Amino acid sequence: MTSPVFDFIIIGGGPTGSSAATYLRWKGYSVLVLEKEKFPRQHVGESLLPFCYPLFKELGVLDEMKRRFVRKPGARFSSHDGKQSSTWCFRNIIHDESYLSFHVVRADFDKMLLDNAAKHGAEVKEQTKVERVELDLPNDHVRVHTTGADGLAQEYEGRFLIDASGQDTFLARRTGDKHAYKELDRIAFLTHWKGAKYTQGIDVGLLQIVYLESHKSGWFGIQPVGKDRLSVGLVINRKYLKEQKAKLTAAGHEEWQKAFYLQEIRECALTRDILSDAEIAQPLIAVSDFSYYAEKTFGHNFAMLGDAGRFLDPIFASGVYLGMNSSRMFAEALDVLMKQGREEGLKAMEEKKKYIDGAYSLVEKFINIFYDPDSxxxxxxxxxxxxxxxxxxxxxxxxxxxxxxxxxxxxxxxxxxxxxxxxxxxxxxxxxxxVSRPNVHEKTCGTTYEAIFGDIEDEYVRTTSINGIMA
Ligand SMILES: Cc1cc2nc3c(=O)[nH]c(=O)nc-3n(C[C@H](O)[C@H](O)[C@H](O)COP(=O)(O)OP(=O)(O)OC[C@H]3O[C@@H](n4cnc5c(N)ncnc54)[C@H](O)[C@@H]3O)c2cc1C
Incomplete structure (x- = not known):
């Protein structure tokens, strides 16, 4: 039996792909989402920005988010020795409930959004890996070749392809259009801990960013994602990592990545303290492929959205919002394309792209300032x-x-x-x-433990099955 021609075929069921699917379904289009993993699957990117809040409301998942995830009232930046810190509370500028953002277990968050897309009529095929695409069919359609969990090949036809394949960068890799931001060449390690001390603002939901010593040019990002589940990520420059890898392997460490991650935790006063009695609760995830961009992120029958087209160092926890909001904005342009033809669609995409590029460039500028030792x-x-x-x-x-x-x-x-x-x-x-005003050092951003963790169904969060990206 031949499959129908879909209006949109989306590669990837992460937050970018699933949001695009829901917005496009709402505009009345048929949508097929192809996801290579079986959800829930673990992922990095757990601390969300308040500006995501209206999207959660619009997508109809806000109530579920409130039930399931930890709240986040702001961010604290600390020096390596823990002697200096500043706290930035979102309620200082946001005066409605959206000042209280979220920290999520991505396995659960991504599944919730993908289920939501299916609920709104998107056809979702998990364990279906896109192997190859044809973008040059005579009718401007696209053909997508996949392999399913059973190993069987299948093909689908669509009017438009959205690449939301995340760091796999499906299209950019194949067209050779993936370029590194050389000055942001870093690697990340992340895992979850049980038994960590919830102090230093973690007890009131603050995202903690801890600067490392300058020669490491990196940071720890610490976020509570459950009542007893602390996510601790380390981002570090590659040069320093290489030196340490040589030392650790010479010293006979077989699992040198884990040894390195633990070494850095011991060398930082704050992490050493909060993790002194804690144990690792899931495999260590390593992410080595950042930061990068593609030059040509859309054409008359394709678009790359989210990490598939561009990825920036996660210091400002921007990735999920950038991806989801890009999907929301692009859905409007794609509506023009479907209704008024490809030429008008290209113009509409160009217009949206101006804002999306502007947003990414702004974040890039902020990141460069963060890493500039003279700034x-x-x-x-x-x-x-x-x-x-x-x-x-x-x-x-x-x-x-x-x-x-x-x-x-x-x-x-x-x-x-x-x-x-x-x-x-x-x-x-x-x-x-x-800064130089008489300081009221914020400790809690006006929240309490109950407001941050009170209602979450912790058991649900903790029993998530994990397909670790890398053990
Ligand atoms: C260390 C680190 C920390 C981060 N912290 C934050 C944070 O705190 N807050 C934040 O907002 N962002 C953070 N980010 C960024 C965030 O993780 C990403 O920006 C976000 O996940 C992008 O979502 P996406 O949907 O574009 O891609 P993804 O979430 O990666 O989804 C892509 C999906 O495509 C699927 N896929 C790939 N190839 C194929 C294929 N060939 N066929 C079928 N399916 C395929 C994958 O299985 C995956 O499910 C962090 C990133 C890193 C590296």
């Missing part, structure tokens, strides 16, 4: 919620808005602001406005 160090700034100083509110708010995810609509304004901070005089002025 400001967020751990050494402190936020305060009280000041009468003229101009304070604007200066104070800008960093909060960036940390909350205001990337798409105001990217030019924030880009100018970040450029301005590169000027030492302007930076000194900003620092004076924001």
């Amino acid at each position: 400001f160090n967020l751990a050494k700034l402190s936020s305060t919620s009280e000041s009468n100083y003229e101009g304070y509110q604007t200066a104070f708010s800008l960093v909060h808005y960036l940390l909350a995810g205001d990337f798409f609509n105001n990217y030019e304004k924030y880009g100018d602001f970040l450029d301005m901070l590169k000027n030492p005089k302007q930076f000194a002025r900003w620092r004076n406005l924001v």
Whole structure:
């Protein structure tokens, strides 16, 4: 039996692919999602930005999120020795309930979004790996060749292909259009811990970013994803990692990656303290493929969305929002394409792409500032919620808005602001406005343990089956 021609075929059922599927279904299109894994499968990317909140509401998953996931009121940046820190609370700029964002177990979060796409009528085929695509059919359609769990080959035809294959970068790899951001050449390791001490703001849901010593040019990202499940990720520059790998393998460590991860945990006062009595609860995940971009992210019958087209260092926890909101925006352009033809569709995609590129470029600028040893160090700034100083509110708010995810609509304004901070005089002025005021050091962002963890069905979260990316 021949399969029907789908309006859209999507490679990948992560947050980008499943959101695109739901938005396109709502516009009345037939959608096929092809996902190579069986969900739930584990994934990195667990701390979500408040700007995702309206999307969760719109997609109809907000209530489920509130039941299942830990809440996140802000972020704390700490120095390596733990002596200095600054806390940025989203309630300082967001005055509705969306100031309380989420930390999620991605296995559960991604499954929830994929099930939601199926609930809204997308045809979802898991354990179906896309092997090859044809984009040059005479009728402008695409043909997708897959292998299923049974090992059998299958092919599908669609009017348009969305590549949401994440770091697999299905299309960019095949067209040779994947380029590295050389200055952001880093590697990440991440796992979950049981029995960690919930102190230092973890007890009130803060995302903790801990700067490492400058020669490591990296950081720890620490987020509670359950009542007794702490996610601890390490991002580190490749040069330092290579040196350490040589030392650890010479010393006879067979599992040198795990030995390295544990070594760095021991060398950092904060992680050493909170993990002193804890044990690792799942296989270590290693992610070595970042950061990168593709030049040509869309054409008359294809688009790359989310990590499939571009990936930036995760220091500002931006990836899920960038991917999901790009899907939402592109769905509008794809609606134009289906209704008014490919030429009009290309123009509409170009228009959306301007904002998507603007958002990514803004985040890239912010990341470069983070890693620039001559630029400001967020751990050494402190936020305060009280000041009468003229101009304070604007200066104070800008960093909060960036940390909350205001990337798409105001990217030019924030880009100018970040450029301005590169000027030492302007930076000194900003620092004076924001930092050198009598500090009220935020400890809790106005939340309690109950508000953050109270209602989550922890057992559900803990019993997730994990297909570790890399043991
Ligand atoms: C260490 C680290 C920490 C991070 N932390 C954060 C964070 O705190 N917050 C945040 O927002 N982001 C974070 N990110 C980024 C975030 O993980 C990604 O941006 C996000 O997962 C992108 O979603 P996606 O749907 O585009 O891709 P993915 O979530 O990777 O989904 C892609 C899907 O495509 C499937 N697929 C791939 N190839 C094929 C194929 N050939 N056939 C069929 N299916 C295929 C895969 O199985 C996968 O399920 C982090 C990233 C790293 C590396």
